Amino acid sequence: MTTLVTGAGLLGRLIARQLVEQGERVLLADVRRPPPRELDGLPLELCDVTDWEGLCGLIKRNGVRSIAHTAAMLTPAIHRDPLAGVRVNVMGTAHVLEAARRFELGRVVIASSTTVMYSAFSSLPFEPIGEDFTYRIVSERPGSIYAVTKVAGEHLALAYAQLHGVDAVVLRIGAVLGVGAEAASSVPGQMIECLLQAGRAGKPARFENPNLLWGGQEEFVDARDCAAAHVAALHAKAPMQRIYNIGTGRAHTFEELLEMVRRHYPKLGVVDLQLPAGGFSGFPHQRPAASDVSAARRELQFRAAYSLQDTIEHLAAIQGHRDQEGEPGA
Numbered sequence: 621m622t623t624l625v626t627g628a629g630l631l632g633r634l635i636a637r638q639l640v641e642q643g644e645r646v647l648l649a650d651v652r653r654p655p656p657r658e659l660d661g662l663p664l665e666l667c668d669v670t671d672w673e674g675l676c677g678l679i680k681r682n683g684v685r686s687i688a689h690t691a692a693m694l695t696p697a698i699h700r701d702p703l704a705g706v707r708v709n710v711m712g713t714a715h716v717l718e719a720a721r722r723f724e725l726g727r728v729v730i731a732s733s734t735t736v737m738y739s740a741f742s743s744l745p746f747e748p749i750g751e752d753f754t755y756r757i758v759s760e761r762p763g764s765i766y767a768v769t770k771v772a773g774e775h776l777a778l779a780y781a782q783l784h785g786v787d788a789v790v791l792r793i794g795a796v797l798g799v800g801a802e803a804a805s806s807v808p809g810q811m812i813e814c815l816l817q818a819g820r821a822g823k824p825a826r827f828e829n830p831n832l833l834w835g836g837q838e839e840f841v842d843a844r845d846c847a848a849a850h851v852a853a854l855h856a857k858a859p860m861q862r863i864y865n866i867g868t869g870r871a872h873t874f875e876e877l878l879e880m881v882r883r884h885y886p887k888l889g890v891v892d893l894q895l896p897a898g899g900f901s902g903f904p905h906q907r908p909a910a911s912d913v914s915a916a917r918r919e920l921q922f923r924a925a926y927s928l929q930d931t932i933e934h935l936a937a938i939q940g941h942r943d944q945e946g947e948p949g950a
């Protein structure tokens with residue numbers, strides 16, 4: 621029985637690695653092949669999730685019985701090519717769910733994002749934000765094309781579960797921090813890269829893109845925890861709620877994060893630092909609170925293992941190793 625992990629990016633590879641370590645058979649599928657060092661021996665087939673026939677062929681050939689669907693275009697890539705983003709994120713997710721229906725697969729875990737809730741930040745109370753928060757469907761509609769595609773993916777998953785019995789579970793993931801060739805495909809990845817690179821170079825950080833900063837607080841989550849959450853969701857016995865916040869349940873200001881990076885690079889400064897009045901990733905409102913992560917604890921037995929400080933220490937250490945090895949682009 622093989623678990624297909626779509627997307628061999630930051631999260632996909634970590635999920636596949638954790639599954640292999642638990643003795644499971646996995647197959648990664650991506651439109652492009654990551655560098656061999658990043659793939660580290662994990663099996664991968666080239667496959668575009670927008671190619672329905674190709675996806676079905678891959679599932680049949682490999683005896684796939686469950687799927688962790690992480691393949692997607694993230695905010696910076698969608699900004700450059702919105703239509704491709706809609707095609708990959710919406711049709712790709714629909715293909716995965718439809719394949720699960722046709723081939724009567726087991727669990728399908730869909731990676732969503734806490735950005736689906738960002739538009740409601742102006743009206744949510746200052747208390748942990750549950751998955752079933754209230755949304756004004758016009759004035760608080762999803763605030764980016766990325767968030768639109770993620771809302772669509774969530775609704776498709778719930779509809780396939782309700783109408784067609786597909787065993788879909790959605791993980792609504794906070795801002796992910798990790799390392800790898802693709803870490804900078806995401807807004808949080810670009811933000812932490814900017815700080816750590818400047819720290820290593822002994823130069824002040826310069827944020828050309830103001831959307832990488834945030835006013836108020838934001839919730840970050842370690843990529844290793846996100847992978848563990850996918851594994852927990854693949855194995856969970858009775859995930860009744862079907863949609864789960866994946867985070868630490870703690871939010872941090874930019875200054876707090878900067879202080880944590882300064883424990884490694886004490887002289888690190890930021891050029892012309894101006895924090896926006898709004899929230900992360902260019903969203904207009906500041907986050908009122910972190911996510912309520914109790915449903916994931918209760919139904920998935922998942923609890924984040926790493927604090928933001930742990931994550932920053934891990935990332936700084938990895939970058940240090942890469943520097944020592946003289947890895948290009950490290």
Ligand SMILES: NC(=O)c1ccc[n+]([C@@H]2O[C@H](COP(=O)([O-])OP(=O)(O)OC[C@H]3O[C@@H](n4cnc5c(N)ncnc54)[C@H](O)[C@@H]3O)[C@@H](O)[C@H]2O)c1
Pocket residue numbers: 626627628629630631632649650651652667668669670689690691692693694708712731732733734793794795796797802803805806807808809
């Ligand atoms: N990184 C974050 O901050 C973050 C936050 C919340 C949610 N998520 C979600 O988690 C999932 C994984 O994110 P990630 O950080 O690993 O991103 P990533 O960019 O590292 O990986 C995504 C992978 O999908 C692949 N891909 C793109 N189009 C494809 C297609 N048509 N067919 C097959 N593969 C395709 C890319 O080549 C890439 O390897 C995504 O669904 C993302 O929306 C990420």
